[in-house]
Amino acid sequence: MTLILEAAATGDLPEPGSAPAPLDPAAAERQALIERWAGRHGIDAARRLAEAEDLADAVAAEITPENTEDTYAKSWRVWTRFCAASQLPEREASRGSFVAFVAWMLREGQQNGTGYAPTSADTHLAAAVTGLRRRGVAVSGDDQAAARKALAGLEVKLLQAGERRGRGQAVGADIDGLRALARACPDTLAGDRDKALVLTGFHYASRSQDPAGLLTSDVTLHPRGLVVAVLTGKTKHSVRNAKISYADDPAICPVRAWTAYRTRLVAEQGQRWADPSTPAFVGIDQWGHITGGMGPDSVTRAIKRISARAGVPIAWTGHSLRIGLASVARRKGRDGIAIADQGGWARHSRSMLGYMQREDGWGDNASAGLA
Structure with a gap:
């Protein structure tokens, strides 16, 4: 019976007289399941159910980041x-x-x-x-x-025992920090890239993998700003079209920073970088050569380097822009649902609420002003 069911599951018939090969625990569990199906529903149904299991495994592998x-x-x-x-x-x-x-x-x-x-x-x-x-x-x-x-x-x-382990939550980006970072960016293609990376990333609460996964076609100009198609998210909430408006302060305007960076990239490196299939953010070496698209690790390193160059008190990490959007938007009185939609969180997400961190515990203290 076991040999017949193996053939039903795989389509392979064993040689006459041959003994089945030993199975590892996962294969043995699958084999036992197929045998139960065959006993209940027959060999043909067991084969179809086994094929459905294989499909389920393939789908799980496809959707796991x-x-x-x-x-x-x-x-x-x-x-x-x-x-x-x-x-x-x-x-x-x-x-x-x-x-x-x-x-x-x-x-x-x-x-x-x-x-x-x-x-x-x-x-x-x-x-x-x-x-x-x-x-x-x-x-x-x-x-x-x-x-x-x-x-x-x-x-x-x-x-x-007084022992706190781990790095703790990354420091959140803020508006003063964005201004410092923008001022510190040199007047070069790399400097324009850095400014666009940080300013746009802050406004759609980017993770490191988000700008790394963007193509030129994923960032489109709109009369009121930019639309960024974020396709690298893990959930249905994080895959989104984030809208970024023009800022009142031109020095830290993400739309102007993006336009300046892309215009300079094409002017200095050639028209091919205007192709919609090219990376939105490119790696640039110390000699100004394009090295290809940025990966998540290079985005993280860039944000750390940019913040260190600007002299912010605590260096930013790849998650600082994401934390910053939630924190600053909350302080500015933005609705929690609007913040969630912009940043790709589930509405009322616990992690988003955690990012809405309080700066010193005084301004929003639950006991303040009660007596």
Whole structure:
């Protein structure tokens, strides 16, 4: 029966008298599922259901962002290091192993022997669970919950001991910072690129991958400003057409900065850069040569470099523009739904509300003016 069902699932018939090859846990689980389908519905229906499963796997692979896959791969390596250090089997999941995993991560999990920040440990736990399930390992929700409860309790212990780990939330961009950055940009193609990158990115709450993924055709002029088609988002909310208006202050106007950059790029580097299929933001080396389109890492490095050149008190990161839009728009009294739509958050998103950070805890203090 097993050989027949394998043929039903794959279309391959085994050689007469041959024994089936050993299956890994994931394949064994799929095989058992196909056998149950065949028993209930017949071999033809089992074949069609198996094909539907293959399609589902292909769709899942297609819609999973590359950076998410990178996280899964990195976290699985962390899990395998833990299992090797603890002499536990990799493909086994239990309450005790998960709790031991989070404790190990906080204590010594990093490659240099230091502990991870709790947020990083939480990410690795979730991704390791995904890795186990992908490999056919059954993971109990109760066991995961026990590990998360242990992680939360250990984080409190770290805070009580005065230990705060991790970089914390990136500093948010603000209007004074934008002015400083714009003034510090040199009168060169790279300087114009930097100014357009920061000013437009702030106004649509960009992540590093967003400007890196833009083509020239994704940024269009409109009588009232720019329309930026952001197609690199992870959710239906973050894939959007963000509208950017002309600013009252020409020095930090994103529309004027974009137009000046693109005009100079074509004038100095040739008409081919006006082609709609070319990258919106190009890499430029120290000699002024175009190196191709910018990637997410180069966008992050550029924002750090631009902010350092401007002398802002705390260097900006690739996420500073995103945080800044939410924070500044909230302080200016913009509606939360309008902020969410512009920045590609789900309405009433917890992360967006977190980005609406208070500068010093005094201006919007809940206890102020009550007595």
